[in-house]
Amino acid sequence: MLRPPAATRPLVLPLVLLVLASGCTGDGTRAAAGPAGPAGHVGAAGLGDPYFPGLGNGGYDVEHYGLTLDYTPATGRLKGVAEITARATQDLGAFNLDFAGMTVDSATVDGASAAVRRDGTELTLRPRARLGRGDTFRTVVRYSGVPRRITDADGSQEGWLVDAAEDGRRVVALGEPTGSMAWFPGNHHPSDKASYDITVTVPAGLGLKAVSNGELRSERTRDGRTSFAWHEPAPMASYLATVAIGPYRTKATAGTKNVVPLYTAVDPTVVNDSAALLAAVPRVMKWSERNFGPYPFSSGGLIIGRPGDAEYALETQTRPFLPGPTATETLVHEVAHQWFGNSVTPKTWRDMWLSEGFATYAEWLWLAETEGVPVGDSFAEAYADQANWAFPPAVPPSAARISDPPVYGRGAMVLQRVREAVGDDTFFRIVRGWAREHRHGNAGTGDFTAYVEREAGGSGASGPSGTAGRKLESVWDAWLYGKAKPPLG
Structure with missing residues (x-):
C-alpha cells in the first residue's frame, strides 16, 4: 500500500x-x-x-x-x-x-x-x-x-x-x-x-x-x-x-x-x-x-x-x-x-513493516538499477526525514499509526542495515529464502529476525553469534525496536 x-x-x-x-x-x-x-x-x-x-x-x-x-x-x-x-x-x-x-x-x-x-x-x-x-x-x-x-x-x-x-x-x-x-x-x-x-x-x-x-x-x-x-x-x-x-x-x-x-x-x-x-x-x-x-x-x-x-x-x-x-x-x-x-x-497488523519495509526497499533497488540512484542515497534521504523517527517500525503506537512513515521508510532502513551487516550475497539469499520458506503463509517479526540470524550463521534459538550476529543484534535493538534515532556508523 x-x-x-x-x-x-x-x-x-x-x-x-x-x-x-x-x-x-x-x-x-x-x-x-x-x-x-x-x-x-x-x-x-x-x-x-x-x-x-x-x-x-x-x-x-x-x-x-x-x-x-x-x-x-x-x-x-x-x-x-x-x-x-x-x-x-x-x-x-x-x-x-x-x-x-x-x-x-x-x-x-x-x-x-x-x-x-x-x-x-x-x-x-x-x-x-x-x-x-x-x-x-x-x-x-x-x-x-x-x-x-x-x-x-x-x-x-x-x-x-x-x-x-x-x-x-x-x-x-x-x-x-x-x-x-x-x-x-x-x-x-x-x-x-x-x-x-x-x-x-x-x-x-x-x-x-x-x-x-x-x-x-x-x-x-x-x-x-x-x-x-x-x-x-x-x-x-x-x-x-x-x-x-x-x-x-x-x-x-x-x-x-x-x-x-x-x-x-x-x-x-x-x-x-x-x-x-x-x-x-x-x-x-x-x-x-x-x-x-x-x-x-x-x-x-x-x-x-x-x-x-x-x-x-x-x-x-x-x-x-x-x-x-x-x-x-x-x-x-x-x-x-x-x-x-x-x-x-x-501474522498480525503489528507485523505490517515486513510488508511495507520490503516494498519500499524494492523501490530503492529499482532506482539503483534503472536510474543510477545508489541505495545508500535512498537510505540517507530516509534517515534525514524526521517523520521516519516517530516510533520504531516494529511497534506502531496505535491502529491509527500502522500506515505511518516509520513502517515504510524506517522498515526499509532496517533491511539496508541487515544488508550491511551480512553482506550482499547473504542478504539477497535471505530475501529470496524468506519469500520461499513462508510462501503462501503468515510470518511475524520474530520469525524474520530468527530467520535472518540463522541464515547469517547465527546460533538459532540461543541468539546470533560471531561478528554478523553482533551486528544483527544492534540492528534489531537500534533500528527495529529502538525509540531514539541511532547514529550512523
Missing part, C-alpha cells in the same frame, strides 16, 4: 474501528433467523490482534470463499451470497463472522438453517448440529443492501467505494485493514487465508466490466445482465480481495516463458496517460523475480482507476489497484507486495 503522507490525514477513530480495536460490540442490534442450535463451545469473537483484537474469529479456519455478487448501479444495492468452506479447529456450538452493515437475509450451515445473532460488526451463527473439531463445514450467508465506506483510524477510507456522481457506475472495493467486511462476511484477519471464487454481475448495456483477483474464468451475458467469474486458487488474506466495477478498458495477455498471464484494466479517462506504466508491467515482474524469486501466483496484472477513486494504491492480490497513473516506482512497490505481504502475509 502507498498512502498519502501522514500529515495530510486527520487522526479520527470511527465507530467501526473503535469496535474492532476494543473487542467490544457495536450498536447492539440483533438479527435472528432459523431455529436455535445446540449450546456449547463458541468460537472466539476476535483473534486478539494487537491493534484490532475484535477482528477475525476463532474456532475455525476458512479454506475457500465463494462470493456471488449482483450489483445494481442505479440504486447502489448489492445482493450477495457468501459460501464459506471452513474446518473447525475446536468443537463448535456457535461461531462468528465479521460483517459491517447490510442486511443478513438468511444463513445455513451444511444445508440447515442456522440461528443468526448480530452485534455490531459480529455475526454469531448457531448451527442445528454441533460441529466437531476437524469437521469441514459449509456456511452460506445471503445478504443485501447498500455496502458502506469504512473510515480508518488514520482518516482514509476503504470498503465499498462508490463514485456517487457517476450514478454508481464506478466502484472499487478495498480492504486494508478491515474494509472487506463491508461487502462480504468472513474471517477478516490476515492470519486466515483462503482461496476465492468471486462472481460479479452487473447490468448489460452500460459498458461495465467487473474485475477481481486471479484469473477470469468466464464472462457471460444473460437476461440483460453480465456476469464475470474470477478464480484465485492461491491462499489470500481477505484484505487483499478486490472488486473494481467500471467502464474499464481491459486487455488479457497469454502467459509466456518469462511472465505469467496478465490481465489489465484501465479507466478510459486515463488510458493515454497509462500507456507507459502498462508497458512496464512485464519488465517490473521479471525484475522482481530476479531479485525475490519465482512469482508466487498463477496470474498478474493491474487495475488503474481515476485519481480520486481511492486515496492510495493497494497491493490487491495478483492485480494491484492504482488510483490513476503513477510513477513506475509505485508499480514496483505494489508488485513487490505480491511476494511480501500477499504471499508472505503478516
Whole structure:
C-alpha cells in the first residue's frame, strides 16, 4: 500500500474501528433467523490482534470463499451470497463472522438453517448440529443492501467505494485493514487465508466490466445482465480481495516463458496517460523475480482507476489497484507486495513493516538499477526525514499509526542495515529464502529476525553469534525496536 503522507490525514477513530480495536460490540442490534442450535463451545469473537483484537474469529479456519455478487448501479444495492468452506479447529456450538452493515437475509450451515445473532460488526451463527473439531463445514450467508465506506483510524477510507456522481457506475472495493467486511462476511484477519471464487454481475448495456483477483474464468451475458467469474486458487488474506466495477478498458495477455498471464484494466479517462506504466508491467515482474524469486501466483496484472477513486494504491492480490497513473516506482512497490505481504502475509497488523519495509526497499533497488540512484542515497534521504523517527517500525503506537512513515521508510532502513551487516550475497539469499520458506503463509517479526540470524550463521534459538550476529543484534535493538534515532556508523 502507498498512502498519502501522514500529515495530510486527520487522526479520527470511527465507530467501526473503535469496535474492532476494543473487542467490544457495536450498536447492539440483533438479527435472528432459523431455529436455535445446540449450546456449547463458541468460537472466539476476535483473534486478539494487537491493534484490532475484535477482528477475525476463532474456532475455525476458512479454506475457500465463494462470493456471488449482483450489483445494481442505479440504486447502489448489492445482493450477495457468501459460501464459506471452513474446518473447525475446536468443537463448535456457535461461531462468528465479521460483517459491517447490510442486511443478513438468511444463513445455513451444511444445508440447515442456522440461528443468526448480530452485534455490531459480529455475526454469531448457531448451527442445528454441533460441529466437531476437524469437521469441514459449509456456511452460506445471503445478504443485501447498500455496502458502506469504512473510515480508518488514520482518516482514509476503504470498503465499498462508490463514485456517487457517476450514478454508481464506478466502484472499487478495498480492504486494508478491515474494509472487506463491508461487502462480504468472513474471517477478516490476515492470519486466515483462503482461496476465492468471486462472481460479479452487473447490468448489460452500460459498458461495465467487473474485475477481481486471479484469473477470469468466464464472462457471460444473460437476461440483460453480465456476469464475470474470477478464480484465485492461491491462499489470500481477505484484505487483499478486490472488486473494481467500471467502464474499464481491459486487455488479457497469454502467459509466456518469462511472465505469467496478465490481465489489465484501465479507466478510459486515463488510458493515454497509462500507456507507459502498462508497458512496464512485464519488465517490473521479471525484475522482481530476479531479485525475490519465482512469482508466487498463477496470474498478474493491474487495475488503474481515476485519481480520486481511492486515496492510495493497494497491493490487491495478483492485480494491484492504482488510483490513476503513477510513477513506475509505485508499480514496483505494489508488485513487490505480491511476494511480501500477499504471499508472505503478516501474522498480525503489528507485523505490517515486513510488508511495507520490503516494498519500499524494492523501490530503492529499482532506482539503483534503472536510474543510477545508489541505495545508500535512498537510505540517507530516509534517515534525514524526521517523520521516519516517530516510533520504531516494529511497534506502531496505535491502529491509527500502522500506515505511518516509520513502517515504510524506517522498515526499509532496517533491511539496508541487515544488508550491511551480512553482506550482499547473504542478504539477497535471505530475501529470496524468506519469500520461499513462508510462501503462501503468515510470518511475524520474530520469525524474520530468527530467520535472518540463522541464515547469517547465527546460533538459532540461543541468539546470533560471531561478528554478523553482533551486528544483527544492534540492528534489531537500534533500528527495529529502538525509540531514539541511532547514529550512523
